[in-house]
Amino acid sequence: MPAKTFAYLRLPLASSAVAGWLCLAWSLSERSEAASAAFLGYSWERLLLAALLLLAALVFSAAAIGARDANGAEYLGRRLSQWLASPGRFWLAFSFGCAILLVAWTLFFLPAERAIGLLGPAALYLARIKPLLLFAVLFCVSWLPTLLAVRYGIADLEGEHEKGKLRLGLLIFGLLLLGAALIALTGLGLGFDATIWNAPGTPILSSQVFLCLLATALILAVALGLWRRLSAGKKPADRRLDIGLAGLVWLLAATLWLAQPASTTYYSSPPVAPNYQSYPLSDAYNHDVIANNVLIGEGFRSGGQLAIRRPAYALFLAGAEALFGGNYDAVIAGQVFVLALFPAFLYLLGTALHNRFSGLLIAGLVMVREVNSIALGDVINTSHAKLLMADLPTALLLASLALAVVGWLRGSPRHWVRALLVGGLLGLSILLRSQSLTLIPFVLLLVLLTWGWRSAWRPAALFVLGVVLVASPWIVRNRVVMGQWAIEDAVVSGFLANRYSFTPGTFVLPFLPGESEGEYYARQMGHVRDFTLQNPAYVASFVADNYARNQLLNVIALPLSFQLRDMESHARELPFWPGWEGDLPLETILPIAANLFFVGLGLAATWRQARWAGLVPLFISLGFTVNLALARVSGWRYNLPMDWTVLLYYAIGMGQAVVWSLLLLRKAPGVNRFLARLKPAHQEKTKRTSHPLPIRKIAASVALLVVAGFAFILIEFFNSPRYTPVSAQQALAAITAAHAEGSSVAEVDRLMDLFTAGRLEAISGRALHPRYYRAGDGLPDRDFALVAIMDFERISFYLVGPEPGGVILPVDETPVSFPASSDVFVFHCGNTLDAAAVIVREEDSSLRLLISARLENCSGPES
Numbered sequence: 001m002p003a004k005t006f007a008y009l010r011l012p013l014a015s016s017a018v019a020g021w022l023c024l025a026w027s028l029s030e031r032s033e034a035a036s037a038a039f040l041g042y043s044w045e046r047l048l049l050a051a052l053l054l055l056a057a058l059v060f061s062a063a064a065i066g067a068r069d070a071n072g073a074e075y076l077g078r079r080l081s082q083w084l085a086s087p088g089r090f091w092l093a094f095s096f097g098c099a100i101l102l103v104a105w106t107l108f109f110l111p112a113e114r115a116i117g118l119l120g121p122a123a124l125y126l127a128r129i130k131p132l133l134l135f136a137v138l139f140c141v142s143w144l145p146t147l148l149a150v151r152y153g154i155a156d157l158e159g160e161h162e163k164g165k166l167r168l169g170l171l172i173f174g175l176l177l178l179g180a181a182l183i184a185l186t187g188l189g190l191g192f193d194a195t196i197w198n199a200p201g202t203p204i205l206s207s208q209v210f211l212c213l214l215a216t217a218l219i220l221a222v223a224l225g226l227w228r229r230l231s232a233g234k235k236p237a238d239r240r241l242d243i244g245l246a247g248l249v250w251l252l253a254a255t256l257w258l259a260q261p262a263s264t265t266y267y268s269s270p271p272v273a274p275n276y277q278s279y280p281l282s283d284a285y286n287h288d289v290i291a292n293n294v295l296i297g298e299g300f301r302s303g304g305q306l307a308i309r310r311p312a313y314a315l316f317l318a319g320a321e322a323l324f325g326g327n328y329d330a331v332i333a334g335q336v337f338v339l340a341l342f343p344a345f346l347y348l349l350g351t352a353l354h355n356r357f358s359g360l361l362i363a364g365l366v367m368v369r370e371v372n373s374i375a376l377g378d379v380i381n382t383s384h385a386k387l388l389m390a391d392l393p394t395a396l397l398l399a400s401l402a403l404a405v406v407g408w409l410r411g412s413p414r415h416w417v418r419a420l421l422v423g424g425l426l427g428l429s430i431l432l433r434s435q436s437l438t439l440i441p442f443v444l445l446l447v448l449l450t451w452g453w454r455s456a457w458r459p460a461a462l463f464v465l466g467v468v469l470v471a472s473p474w475i476v477r478n479r480v481v482m483g484q485w486a487i488e489d490a491v492v493s494g495f496l497a498n499r500y501s502f503t504p505g506t507f508v509l510p511f512l513p514g515e516s517e518g519e520y521y522a523r524q525m526g527h528v529r530d531f532t533l534q535n536p537a538y539v540a541s542f543v544a545d546n547y548a549r550n551q552l553l554n555v556i557a558l559p560l561s562f563q564l565r566d567m568e569s570h571a572r573e574l575p576f577w578p579g580w581e582g583d584l585p586l587e588t589i590l591p592i593a594a595n596l597f598f599v600g601l602g603l604a605a606t607w608r609q610a611r612w613a614g615l616v617p618l619f620i621s622l623g624f625t626v627n628l629a630l631a632r633v634s635g636w637r638y639n640l641p642m643d644w645t646v647l648l649y650y651a652i653g654m655g656q657a658v659v660w661s662l663l664l665l666r667k668a669p670g671v672n673r674f675l676a677r678l679k680p681a682h683q684e685k686t687k688r689t690s691h692p693l694p695i696r697k698i699a700a701s702v703a704l705l706v707v708a709g710f711a712f713i714l715i716e717f718f719n720s721p722r723y724t725p726v727s728a729q730q731a732l733a734a735i736t737a738a739h740a741e742g743s744s745v746a747e748v749d750r751l752m753d754l755f756t757a758g759r760l761e762a763i764s765g766r767a768l769h770p771r772y773y774r775a776g777d778g779l780p781d782r783d784f785a786l787v788a789i790m791d792f793e794r795i796s797f798y799l800v801g802p803e804p805g806g807v808i809l810p811v812d813e814t815p816v817s818f819p820a821s822s823d824v825f826v827f828h829c830g831n832t833l834d835a836a837a838v839i840v841r842e843e844d845s846s847l848r849l850l851i852s853a854r855l856e857n858c859s860g861p862e863s
Helices: 007-027 044-066 072-083 087-108 112-152 162-185 206-230 239-260 282-295 311-324 328-339 341-353 356-374 391-410 414-431 432-483 490-499 517-534 536-556 567-573 587-630 643-663 671-678 695-718 730-738 745-754
Strands: 762-773 794-800 805-810 821-829 835-841 849-852
Touching: 007 044, 007 072, 007 206, 044 072, 044 112, 072 112, 072 206, 087 112, 087 805, 112 849, 162 341, 162 587, 162 643, 206 239, 206 356, 206 643, 206 671, 239 328, 239 341, 239 356, 282 695, 282 762, 311 328, 311 695, 328 341, 328 391, 341 391, 341 587, 341 643, 356 536, 356 643, 356 671, 391 414, 391 432, 391 587, 391 643, 414 432, 414 695, 432 517, 432 587, 432 695, 490 517, 490 805, 517 536, 536 587, 536 643, 587 643, 643 671, 730 849, 745 835, 745 849, 794 821, 805 835, 821 849
Parallel strands: none
Antiparallel strands: 762 794, 762 821, 794 805, 821 835, 835 849
16 A cells, blocks of 8 residues: 555644644633632633643644654554444444534534523533634544545545536635625725615524535435335436425425414514404505405506506415415415425526535525524515515526526527527516516527527527517506506606615605606606716716625625524624624624635536536526616615525535535445436437427417416406495495494494485495504504504504505404405595494305494584
């Protein structure tokens, strides 16, 4: 055996020696308190700790010096190899080392508050023994891989392919560090712009990453073992295995997300009587109102606005509420089952771009992060699966788009149908979040880089055609009803105009008296255009700052600390939430550097394995961020549709490190078989031979996309309003038929008299989000009358129908029942925010009358 066989032992010996001396210096850097000092200002406990570290430093220093000679390293290696020859002895030593590493790491990084809660008074000793704990961590990190190497030997990373990944990964890592240095020097992305410094997305803890790594290895080992037995003799790239694992990911994600209780957020209200359900607020409220307008035949509208935003999500939500009715808990559960496809698609994407380990790891990280989002809804203002928000659905659609583009680019440029369908998928993304619009040139650039101009122009044209077929009918519809070529409602233009100023705000600018939606839209977009032309340098500066800021925040959402805080403490104690001013705590420097290394390694691995197709997620991130930067927004939930792209490359980088570890130890039993099963499914070879144009398939695809694009218009055209203006006869009949529960006959007669005298008006519709509040209850700091704090008891709900608006009914007691999304008649004397009475249709179709506690307010003279 060559004398250099065990030369690698010099590294763990030297690192252990250096760790011993450094930890000894740390232990002696501060003297003990005077009351406990025994010798040279140190207590006996400190001296004993120093003696242990000194002994370790001396022993490993001597061994490291002895191993400098090749014969010395060979001698130490042979003795260690002989000692580890026994499998029982080896696994005992390895398991003991893993246990020591886990305990030492946990105690070293356990924050003082958690340590006191877990250990009580014994936690006071942790600060004293931290040098010893650090030495134990560094010692185990150095020697556990060494034990494996001595036991099984170290193989070379054969082939230029793997070495090329390492070189390219280090190059990209260096470029990322250079970019970080430039950001620190120039301040670009660190608040150069005057807009509000929004926070990163929901974080993920380093401990959660570690658990995901363990779970990924365990699940994959069990799944591959079972598959090997069930499919003996079949190819290891059988796609049924990937479909099965994707189904497992979907089921686990849905189970975990449904099991995590949701906190009250900015987009939801806490459960209150009479139904004790959490109802939507803010943007979620708007989505729900539009969905119910679709269900009752009023079309895609919100209040008096005829053009709305995110029509694709409104249609999805209308379908869910048609299925589950006013049971919002069931609607949320149904949405969760759909959104659980997100990590399943990411598994398929990670597997296609790298291997099954990376695919399962990114799926696990996204699952855990979404659990964090649901749990931290009252701490971090973001969006998650249990809110009626379009952000996570957009992430799901963009992940499916990335998977489709990767498959398209890896195939032949003559797959015309794929080009059309990929374009249609992007068109649907635009109708879900208009920010997807800027992805078009980035996908076209990828097509051009992959196939070259001569082969790319036809599939590129078909891709654009697919986008147009799905997205353009909605744009034309808005042109007809609003008078402007627009994807979203006019309010968005008011928000954008507010941002294009020297003093940007966060709200929309008001309408002028008598101004229509189209006139408002034209005026605000005109302001944006004029401001840009007058101040091009200023606009370019804030666009660049917000672009850099969004990309920076995507990285900040990765693990930021090795401290073992709980999730809420992590979000509250680190200076990134609710807003970040650009400062980096010392504890975040090393984790961020590690994050950049793995992201760089992931980019290198996907490039070497899939070339331009491997950069599809990167291009999605870059393209989507263009729109955010032009809108002068950053962070918060704006990034959520594409912040998974950085997490994907991070997971692939970790997966590549695992592959290299296995390649180095491939002499160990079972490792080669495991590596073979990690390989992604068989990739289709590019076929450049000419073949007949698939006219029928193209025609069917075009027809499918046309139907998808015109679905919104067809729904509006064929639907008829469920509610119509209420006649006097209908109102009197409803009053007569209703049972006045809790109301005296005199009150009912009084209501009848007021209506017949013309002092009351009657309207009908669907009551959304019924809430009961006592006097003094409500949600503070909300500019929304239906949840505002008031000095009287009331029931509030939003009425959708021919005369939409908020309704507040003063009452004396909690209503026995008021089904959500029920049919109602509302009686008011000029203002529904002070209703006189409400007739509710119960679930058994009976009518029940609720009379205002302040009915006398409508007793004035006839109008």
